[in-house]
Amino acid sequence: MGKENDKVIGEVTSGEYKYGFYSDIEIESIPKGLSEDVVRIISGKKGEPQWLLDFRLKAFRHWQTLKMPRWANLRIPDIDFQDIIYYAAPRKQNTVDGSGEIDPEIKKTFDKLGIPLEEQKHLAGVAVDAVMDSVSVKTTFKETLAEAGIIFSSFSDAVKEYPDLVKRYLGTVVPYTDNFFAALNSAVFSDGSFCYIPKGVRCPMELSTYFRINAANTGQFERTLLVADEEAYVSYLEGCTAPMRDENQLHAAVVEIIAENNAEVKYSTVQNWYPGDKEGRGGIFNFVTKRGLCRGENSKISWTQVETGSAITWKYPSCILKGDNSSGEFYSVAVTNNHQQADTGTKMIHIGRNTKSTIVSKGISAGVSQNSYRGLVKVLRNAAGARNFSQCDSLLLGDKCGAHTFPYIEVDNQTAIVEHEATTSKIGEDQIFYCNQRGISTEDAVGLIVNGYAREVINKLPMEFAVEAQKLLQISLEGSVG
């Protein structure tokens, strides 16, 4: 039976990538290479003020002193940072008549991806900021949100319209000196989303950013800044896809979240970058720095991620729990198949009193992929009454893949309680047998078990995403289960 199971697993995990098409859109790009001039050109193209250019240049000069980090449990081929186009934008974002209509080709692309750029009724609950390559092409429901006082716009617009807000918060959670990729992003970031929820406002709809890499040889470097002022609430979604190509493309994003007193931010990601083909050719290198700062008392930041794409994922959404009674959550399902590699996890830094954090990480590896959880729970001296619970499970589908767990726990306070547990195993033959016995085919049984295994995390996603994530999980593992 084992053999048959393996065959079914093989079939289930060999699904195809559905978003791999390429749209023929005329783009405007700058030559390959990275230098101070390139940083100036990007800044110039966006008509940025001097302080932002200075920020970029400082970051760039710092980046030049850094070396590519090698500590992750990943095999990263050498990346030639001079062989990447750092800025590419669709040439005509708007039609010539200036009516605000977007280029039909771009609209077609997003329609194909299922992302409505028009404020349609059936998806009225979600406001979208659509980013293609280096620029934001459209932000929906801007006006509706503005009525509630919420600012939701592309990063470049925010710099023009609300320079004080951007200046006040940019780089406060992830400084440009943070790490290699954060420095690179700070120097060349092109666009992204900016969101500000004023005091006491509960955002009436889900906010979402959809990232699409379309042009070849480019890298995508976007930056998201989310500020929830006192008593505010927002739920934010992020999705991403890219065309299928034999070359690797680089994606190095930075996400900063700030939650003031009693604010709550929920950040969900369904990451579905092109993972490369079955032989491991192509795919996106996804090096992302995401961090939230619970600055105020009783604030809460929750990260939920479903990671199915990318050839290499290097991503550690973290929470700095600075305010007393603040809490951080991290729910993750990371699926790797074929030649994918993932090294992902979280950091929970407990600074304030009675801070709480929960970590639930579910890894699923198939094919010849490697999937690592790497996390840090740090309780500082003054964090009296800190509480952490971590659970990291790994599921192995196939005998050539690997699942690894690297938790770091550093406790400097006697009243803290920190717990960590992890298990690694494969789907039991007895479980499959049980399902078979009740007339469920092996393939369905595996789907059932994997779904049940990931349920705890999927349940945390907003409804629209949960459905997509569940489908994605099935597609990612198509042909691999048994």
Next chain:
Amino acid sequence: MNNKDGISQRYLQLYNDNIERIRQNSSPLLNSFREEAIGKFTMMGIPDRKNESYRYTNLASFFNHDFRNVFMPSESDFLKAEEFRCDVKALDTHGIVLLNGFYPTLHDKLRELPGGAWIGSMNEAAEKFSSAVAEHYGRYLNGNNDALVHLNSAMACDGVFIRIPEGTRLRKPVQIVNLVHANEDIFNQHRNLIIVEKNAEATIIICDHTLSPGRFLTNAVTEIFVGENARFDIIRIQNEHNNAGKITHTFIHQERNSSAASGNITLHGGLVRNSTHHYLGGEGAESNSYGLYLSDKFQHVDNYVSVDHAFPHCTSNQLFKGVLDDMATGAFNGRIFVHKDAQKTLAYQKNDSILLTDDAKMDTKPQLEIYADDVKCSHGATVGQLDKDALFYLQSRGIDKREARLMLMFGFAHEVVQNINVEALRERIDSLVMQRLRGELSRCASCMLRCSE
């Protein structure tokens, strides 16, 4: 030259100053390893905190000391060792006493036990059983990239050699007592080799003590070969003063169907780092490693354990627990590595620590690296304090708070102690742990020399 290089340079100097003396006093076999080892040491240098496996241990405080001397024994040193009497009653063992890493008697450095087993000086064994030693010496370091292991290979002259021939079962455990006694600060390194052949059985107890107040640093490497179907237990009890640094590296190579247990009980010590490596090199091998650390003041205890599952159907278990008081710091780094095709692996790992004060600190890093699918591996780690409900339960039954706390801590520690399979020793350790938790066990109380009497 930065400070780190400066420290490494100092040890290189120590090597250069003493290498002639070391060479003259040791066998050609041991000497043949020195040059390559010092080369590797020079390349790597004393590990600092950037080194992932020393991330939570600052060696500099102990290594940044000018140990001018490499200890070489002279006859007058032996008297102290002769006086030594183990105070564990009812513990009947084959004893070996090492003073500063040397065998402190003039005769019978290597002796035969019933059943054809040999115990004694590593240096003499290297000449007498040169082929057996050559077959195993330096073979189980598994390409280890720890500079301190290389420093030991470069400079160690003697240590304990134990060979249990095929089929022999030692009735009594072998007890190795490491004493450190000197009028000046010394850095000593010894090297042990234990060979347990096919179907043999042995238990080794190692006791570490300091007898004089100087600043000492010990860097010991023990290589152990456990043959097919053999059973082997090693228990290390550490009770040294707060000025002593103790770094041990234990490499256990296990063959098919063998079973090996390693335990580290740390009661006192300024800086203690125990690294234990189990290599499961055959199907059906079984390993159990456990440790207990009770530390206070500025003590630091670091346990590093790695278990390599290289073959299918092996099981391993790790259990490490500790109580940290005052400004004590602790670290645990456990690693389970399951090689490709090591199917049907069962591996378990657990680390629990209790912090008693806000100044105490615990860093733990339990890791799983798994490259096979049909495995059951799990690990757990907790850092916290005594269970308030349990404390309340005991108090509600008329036990005062202090006593209740002691009972809970004792119970916490006993889970580790019960792994010791020598009954007399287990009881002794239980009572030492109790004394230690009560704060009664100072270094003098546990010192077996009884100078005052």
